[in-house]
Ligand SMILES: *[C@@H]1O[C@H](CO)[C@@H](O)[C@H](O)[C@H]1NC(C)=O
């Protein structure tokens with residue numbers, strides 16, 4: 001194709017505009033020995049055993065721009081730690097082949113490539129979160145705990161610890177394949193029987209054991225079904241402080257989540273009371289509820305507001321069904337433990353009506369609700385910035401998508417969501433995922 005079609009001239013226009021807008025920060029940041037700029041030649045030139053952490057970005061994506069300094073810190077820190085992880089970034093608009101190869105849909109997208117296996121990062125875009133991911137995924141799929149000391153050290157640092165106990169076996173093969181899928185979320189360990197505390201009683205070896213909540217659970221195929229679903233279901237602590245990313249990840253567990261919602265910043269006495277109430281019930285009634293519910297405390301209701309499409313007044317209790325974006329609110333005030341138990345039982349026996357859901361209709365409503373909220377928040381923070389950064393590229397990109405839908409199918413997809421706040425995309429993923 002010659003450059004006579006309207007698309008390429010629009011692309012050029014967009015490029016020029018962004019080069020002008022972003023040239024100052026780029027000049028400062030692009031000089032870094034620790035982050036390599038990658039292009040479509042990457043897959044041919046990389047070594048077979050290389051481990052790469054790659055960010056896909058676009059010049060007009062503001063979230064990517066915010067991530068840039070963090071990305072460079074990560075590059076320099078991994079280098080100074082002597083990590084085997086190479087850090088790179090690539091412009092998704094330029095590297096079409098790479099973008100296609102890695103099925104990039106949102107920007108920024110962070111992936112790790114290790115021996116040709118791709119791992120997607122879906123946690124918070126913070127240095128700590130990404131560094132932890134890089135460390136976890138770049139290491140062995142199953143980490144061997146060779147001594148009692150090491151076992152205790154690791155146990156003290158992990159709320160949930162998934163351990164294969166015993167010698168090599170077909171079960172270990174299954175465990176390792178599951179680790180390959182789930183290492184993006186959690187660590188996997190192995191140990192011999194004598195490394196575990198004496199009081200741990202295992203009916204037979206080999207075994208898979210999850211240590212959490214001050215106790216342990218042993219996998220039993222007859223009772224628990226297949227190993228992967230069981231690990232997915234049980235890989236969270238029974239009670240924990242939960243953020244939006246964790247809540248999203250909990251969707252895979254298939255359990256309902258009982259949340260006490262408190263204020264974003266300084267917690268009121270009432271919020272603290274709700275928090276200890278939910279924690280107490282989670283512990284005292286573990287036997288009754290832990291197969292069905294996870295329990296948690298969440299600061300701020302922004303994430304949940306997006307789900308229920310309204311502003312909840314905090315503190316409050318809510319039960320969310322992440323499998324279908326449904327939720328349950330208590331019919332009256334929850335003052336006592338009895339009230340909370342009645343609420344949970346009401347959810348289980350169906351006497352409390354579920355709300356929400358993931359019908360196409362509700363998903364569309366939720367999307368518009370979230371766009372509205374995001375624009376409002378950005379506008380309040382900085383009206384000029386908002387209009388400039390959101391409306392202009394939106395308009396240009398909108399026209400671009402419209403004109404180029406046939407010509408540039410891949411880029412139309414990449415644009416999708418890239419301009420929205422991360423919290424919003426999180427929620428959209430929450431809904432999108434359920435469509436599979
Ligand atoms: C390993 O997984 C396969 C299929 O998922 C299953 O049929 C088999 O029983 C498992 N083996 C063991 C030892 O758990």
Ligand SMILES: *[C@@H]1O[C@H](CO)[C@@H](O)[C@H](O)[C@H]1NC(C)=O
Nearest residue numbers: 256321323324326347348354
């Ligand atoms: C939660 O959603 C799943 C999937 O739609 C559904 O099967 C299940 O019954 C729901 N649980 C409750 C308590 O509504």
